[in-house]
Amino acid sequence: MRRFFGILLVCVLLLAAGSNLAFAYDGPHKYGIELRGGFGMYDMGDVPMTVTSMENARAGNTSTTADAGPMGGLSLIFRPLKNGIWEVGYNAILDVENTVESTIADTNGSILMHANEFFMKAHLAPWIGDRINLQLGVGLSYYNVELQIQNDFTRQYTYDAVGRCWGLTGSAGLEFLISDGLGINFQGGGRIANATHFSYEATQGVRTGLNVPGGSRPMEVNLSGLYGSAGLRFYFDKVFPPVDFSR
Numbered sequence: 001m002r003r004f005f006g007i008l009l010v011c012v013l014l015l016a017a018g019s020n021l022a023f024a025y026d027g028p029h030k031y032g033i034e035l036r037g038g039f040g041m042y043d044m045g046d047v048p049m050t051v052t053s054m055e056n057a058r059a060g061n062t063s064t065t066a067d068a069g070p071m072g073g074l075s076l077i078f079r080p081l082k083n084g085i086w087e088v089g090y091n092a093i094l095d096v097e098n099t100v101e102s103t104i105a106d107t108n109g110s111i112l113m114h115a116n117e118f119f120m121k122a123h124l125a126p127w128i129g130d131r132i133n134l135q136l137g138v139g140l141s142y143y144n145v146e147l148q149i150q151n152d153f154t155r156q157y158t159y160d161a162v163g164r165c166w167g168l169t170g171s172a173g174l175e176f177l178i179s180d181g182l183g184i185n186f187q188g189g190g191r192i193a194n195a196t197h198f199s200y201e202a203t204q205g206v207r208t209g210l211n212v213p214g215g216s217r218p219m220e221v222n223l224s225g226l227y228g229s230a231g232l233r234f235y236f237d238k239v240f241p242p243v244d245f246s247r
Contacts (some may be wrong), residue, residue, distance in 0.1 A: 028180040029235045032077035036185070036231025040093060041068040045194065045222035046212050047098055047111050050149070053213055054100040054109035057153035061102050067225075069096040073117070077233060085123040087137065093117055093223070100153075107152045113221060115145040115195075119169050131177040135187070141167040145195040145221050147210070154213075161200040161210045163221060167193025175233065183233040193223040 044067045055063040075089030093115040100109035121139030128134055143165050149158040171189030178184065197218050198210035212219045 027079065027082060028237050029177070029183070030079045030237050032079075032183075032233050032235040034075040034077060034087075034089070034185060034231045034233045036074070036187075036229045037070070037072045038091075038187075038227055038229025039068065040071045040227035041225040042093075042096065043067070043222035043224045044096070044098075044113070045220040047113065047221060050111060050213050050219075051098045051100060051109070054151055054153055057109075057151075058102060058104070058107070061100050061153075063098070063100045065098050066096050070094045071117075071227065071229070073229075075231075077235075079125070083124060083126050083133075085125045085135065085137075087119075087121045087123060087139070089119055089121075091117040091119070102153070109151045109153060110149075112148040113145065115143050115223065117191075118142045121169065121171070125175075133175050135171070135173045135175060135185070137172075137189075138168070138170045141169045141191060141193060143167060143193050143195055143223060145198075145223070147198060147219075147221065151213070156213070158200050158210060161198045161219075163195035163198035163210075163219075165193050165195040165223075167191055167223065180237075181235045183235070185231045185233055186229075187231070188226070188228040190226045191224060195221045195223060 048065055051063050051065055055061045071091050071093050073089055073091035075087050078086045080086065096113045098111045102108055119139050119141035121137040123135045123137035125133045125135045145163045145165070147158065147161040147163070149156070149161070151157065169189060169191045171187050173185055173187030175183050175185045198221075199207040200210055202208040210219050211217060
């Protein structure tokens, strides 16, 4: 963890050191937006244990566990230096569902998890060719995680239980420029984040903490894990040229 924070600090300082040159770089890839899709894997925290407790509620139950799912998002790109990038982005972590099925009709269970990820990353982006650059990024992230739990075995249902947390994210990728205004970015990385203190509206207007089923401590959903993505980057330098105030 300390090493991760150290790398983050170094990247931020390197980009900050070039802040006086922020508007001196007038390359064709200074401002842009990325649209991407990808796939993530997650630790899931207390979710597998909860699924197991549902499965053990009655003999003959079978469970299907999941710790991965699709994701998609977008980012704003700002390149203040030829070899440095700031990225501010959002990822939708789409549904990851764990299920328990029973041979008894109308008796099943499921836990549906999805989340919103907001992040800011600093990248070192050295060029390794005329149209290829390597990107090594680290940054801070914030998560809004939602759970929907349906347990027909014990007649307990919890919908829209929301937890939040801060995290760290890091990535390594390659960007291939198709033209001055279009690039393809391939990226892989990981995150460290553990959402806790979930709460839901047991009665309207009153929020109640969500504990581990059968336990007294707050439930946790650990989003730590690896991810990969591919995205299209659109650069707007040619679309919005600088204004010449000398005329």
